[in-house]
Amino acid sequence: MSLVRASDVAYEQLRQEIIDWVLKPGTLLGEIETAERVGVSRTPIREALTRLAAEGLVSASGRTAIVAPLSRKRVVELFELREALETQAARLAARRRDAARFAALLEEFRRGPEPGQPVDPRRPYFLANELDAAIDEAADSRYLQTALEDIRGQVARVRFHAHSNTGRLERATSEHMQIVQAILDGDETFAAQATAVHLRNSLSNVLDSLPL
Structure with a gap:
């Protein structure tokens, strides 16, 4: 799996899990744990989280990311x-x-x-x-x-x-x-x-x- 494709796969999976409330607001998205669960390396996960943050679905600060809260x-x-x-x-x-x-x-x-x-x-x-x-x-x-x-x-x-x-x-x-x-x-x-x-x-x- 190429790096670009791995990033796309991670993005699509995490995005759908957030939309479907599998990952609820406030859920911590650690790079290591998330990478192991999705089955890709940490770099594609980092790229996917950046894209999700740009959409407002993830709140990220440094290496810490959580599913964006809803109020x-x-x-x-x-x-x-x-x-x-x-x-x-x-x-x-x-x-x-x-x-x-x-x-x-x-x-x-x-x-x-x-x-x-x-x-x-x-x-x-x-x-x-x-x-x-x-x-x-x-x-x-x-x-x-x-x-x-x-x-x-x-x-x-x-x-x-x-x-x-x-x-x-x-x-x-x-x-x-x-x-x-x-x-x-x-x-x-x-x-x-x-x-x-x-x-x-x-x-x-x-x-x-x-x-x-």
Whole structure:
């Protein structure tokens, strides 16, 4: 395994463990112990931790690194930034959209579970990721996309732990459909407003459900 590939493997594994709460906020990430667990040398681990720190998923000081803590203040600040970035992305997506892609996505959101079958809690979040990707592509703004990608790991970590509320999943799906419809209609103002409403409702749910 080359040094670069080892670093990538370590980064992807640690990032997913942080997002999935396998590594909880405040967990110490010692270089030696982490390297032994992941199965690479210390140098790739050091590089992976540097990348994770740049994403805000790890707090590092010298040779000491921990999984970044979550507090109400941090989560509120994250959502404030999301609202600024994502409402603008929605406006641009409504302006530059590929109508066929958003029409197909709307149909995906409309397809609920079969009668009598339980709701799959993973599906709404898979579709949320699909919506993020569609908006990024439609907005066609390099700098805006880079800014959004910088916080997506933190968003995914919060989203994973807060998704157990079935009622919220159903409301979030409805909110996502409003966003998609607004983009499909080319309505920049409503696309931004619907995105802001969705994010504020999501923040309220997060603050009620996360062990902060």
